[in-house]
Amino acid sequence: MSEQLSPIPVVHTIDAIRELVQEWKRQGLSVGLVPTMGYLHEGHQSLIERAAQDNDRVVVSDFVNPIQFGPSEDLESYPRDLQRDTALVERAGGSVLFNPTPAEMYFPNRTTAITMSTITEELCGKTRPVHFGGVCTVVAKLFNIVTPDRAYFGKKDAQQLLVIRRMVRDLNFNIEIIGCPIIREADGLAKSSRNTYLTEAERAAAPVLHRALERGRMLAESGERSSEVIIAAIREVLDSEPLTDTEYVEIVDLETVHPVPTLDQPVLVALAVRLGTTRLIDNFFFPDEL
Amino acid sequence: MSEQLSPIPVVHTIDAIRELVQEWKRQGLSVGLVPTMGYLHEGHQSLIERAAQDNDRVVVSDFVNPIQFGPSEDLESYPRDLQRDTALVERAGGSVLFNPTPAEMYFPNRTTAITMSTITEELCGKTRPVHFGGVCTVVAKLFNIVTPDRAYFGKKDAQQLLVIRRMVRDLNFNIEIIGCPIIREADGLAKSSRNTYLTEAERAAAPVLHRALERGRMLAESGERSSEVIIAAIREVLDSEPLTDTEYVEIVDLETVHPVPTLDQPVLVALAVRLGTTRLIDNFFFPDEL
Known part of the structure; x- marks a missing residue:
């Protein structure tokens, strides 16, 4: 594509993303949120494109959330490439990339968590006991920070999608959760x-x-x-x-x-x-x- | 007082209170929330009066929250008087009373909870182990339902005030928490x-x-x-x-x-x-x- 793209802002603080979203809301614009852990691929791209179709503005969060990784999992080695991510978000129609540090997201002496029983203990929850609590907590924080009208999650993480829908219902978040199709490589492997x-x-x-x-x-x-x-x-x-x-x-x-x-x-x-x-x-x- | 007061609406559903608040927000009005368990006294009245000073509209929630009572506590006997409450809210300058049923607030198979460690295990938490988790969960739900600019809590429930402030900080609710002075009987007994x-x-x-x-x-x-x-x-x-x-x-x-x-x-x-x-x-x- 030879089309010229204007560079999107990359913001690192909660105050900055809030200010941006509040300005959009004052203008009556709708806001979609695509929460990601970065290292974006065509799966994320499809979420951003869908969000850009449905909303006037799209926030893509790019945050490797430490509290959803177990002690023996791949937090340290999880791949990161902010520059490539920014270009992809631009290309897909996102409005801003929100890339906070772990210190910006979590106070050292935080004491609050969102926990979910039963449905988080099935499937992946059996081998990843802290995972979905960490997902719920960070997604709730992102919901409160960005206050989107809609949020987009891939069906590849199907249990996560079910868990987020449940959290939204149980805690009365006024946010529409949209599950998007799995995007695959030519040979069928799900993008990840x-x-x-x-x-x-x-x-x-x-x-x-x-x-x-x-x-x-x-x-x-x-x-x-x-x-x-x-x-x-x-x-x-x-x-x-x-x-x-x-x-x-x-x-x-x-x-x-x-x-x-x-x-x-x-x-x-x-x-x-x-x-x-x-x-x-x-x-x-x-x-x-x- | 002989001043004529217009009757305030009493709404029982989440959809109805949301619609009301969203209409106010479209008009650019600020919204205060006073969460209560009803049976209102001069302590609550002072919260509502303060909220009415600070905000264009005030939602008073009146809900005896079952999940913050332990099994041997006074859920069944907790006093209730909706008619008197409505009159007090009107008198104090509230805009609407939100009085949901337990079934409206809690799905039978809800699985999500907000939990808080350390600071909820001190003071009253020692004898009331489920209490503050239940408070956090219902207050988070009310925050998501009402989306107030400010919320008002009495200093009489001091640990609750500290817990709510912490939850707001940890989960990034964009809501100002205002603690209000204890109101006492003439002989010094705190109103309760x-x-x-x-x-x-x-x-x-x-x-x-x-x-x-x-x-x-x-x-x-x-x-x-x-x-x-x-x-x-x-x-x-x-x-x-x-x-x-x-x-x-x-x-x-x-x-x-x-x-x-x-x-x-x-x-x-x-x-x-x-x-x-x-x-x-x-x-x-x-x-x-x-």
């Missing part, structure tokens, strides 16, 4: 900032996640209603790839996120797989909705 | 909806809380800096009244709410006393501020 961790051999193996889910989806679409049968078929495809170490394959209810024996209600079919030291997730909703 | 539980003999004994605190305040004002000495003097006055059963007398730091040995920093001097089955609290800040 963590794909950068994969070795060449792991990267070559990684599309098996999508192939396995497609096998499950075909079964469901052809009328199969047994979770056990569908899960077994998905696992069979995953197991055909020797580099994969499957953490879970589950079919869960959208409200409770608890496993269900049959597909007689809307469900989420989700899996988590390790490829070497990298943990990848993928999923589909059936029927496709949300 | 729970005073209605007192028998005649207990009511006659109850001003001892204030007398005891005044003894402590005089010592502090005359230069005494030992918490131990001041607490002993307060306890001596309390113990002079045979009906009292002292739960705690403590002098704590305003940030940590943890006991401090000396008054070399701003402190809260707080006590909780049982009179029969009724639990009363009272306090003063030294120096008087906040």
Whole structure:
């Protein structure tokens, strides 16, 4: 594209982003928020583009949130590239990049947390016990800082989407939560900032996640209603790839996120797989909705 | 007063109060919130009057919040009188009374909570372990529903005021929290909806809380800096009244709410006393501020 883009502001303080948003609101403009941890890819880009369609202004937050990482997780190594992120946000139609420091976001003696029970203990919550509490807390903070009309989350983090929707309902945030489709590489691998961790051999193996889910989806679409049968078929495809170490394959209810024996209600079919030291997730909703 | 007052609306749903506030905001009006559990007295009245001075419109919420009561506490017997409350809100300059049902405020399968550590475990938190989490959760919900510019809390519930200020800071609510002075009966007893539980003999004994605190305040004002000495003097006055059963007398730091040995920093001097089955609290800040 040869189109000239005006540089967007990158703001680092809560006061600065508040001031900007309040000025927009005084002008009667609507505001969308796309919360990210940076290292943006086409998945984030699609969220920003959707937000730019729906809203007069779009805030993209770029913050690697320390409190959603467990002690043995990849906080330190999580990839960062603010300059590239800024260019992508500009290109996608974002209005501003909000990039606070951890010290700007968290007081040293903070004592408040948002916690969620039951639905955060399923799926990824089993191996990531602090994760969703950290997500809820930072998203609530971003909601209070930016006060958007709408906020955009990718369906790739499907449990996160369900958790955020629940938090919004339970705490009465007046914000519309919009889930956006998974964006994939040409070979089917779901876009993820963590794909950068994969070795060449792991990267070559990684599309098996999508192939396995497609096998499950075909079964469901052809009328199969047994979770056990569908899960077994998905696992069979995953197991055909020797580099994969499957953490879970589950079919869960959208409200409770608890496993269900049959597909007689809307469900989420989700899996988590390790490829070497990298943990990848993928999923589909059936029927496709949300 | 013979002045004619126009009746204020009493709204019972979240949608209705939101619509009202959003219309005010479209008109550029400022909004104050006075969260209460109803059975309003002159203490609440002073909060509403202050809010009416500071803001164009004042929402008074009137909701006995079930999740801030422990299992053995007085949720069922907590006094209620919506008609009297409405008249008081009108008289004090409130714009609307928001009186939701518990079912309107809480989904049956809610899973989200706001929790606070350390400062909620001191003072009243020792005997009321679920209390402040329940307060934080309902206040956060009210903040999200009403989106006020300012919210008003009485200093009588001093620990609550410190907890709410902390929650606002930690979660970045863009709301100014205003603490208002304790309002007392002629004999010094702090106004409280729970005073209605007192028998005649207990009511006659109850001003001892204030007398005891005044003894402590005089010592502090005359230069005494030992918490131990001041607490002993307060306890001596309390113990002079045979009906009292002292739960705690403590002098704590305003940030940590943890006991401090000396008054070399701003402190809260707080006590909780049982009179029969009724639990009363009272306090003063030294120096008087906040």
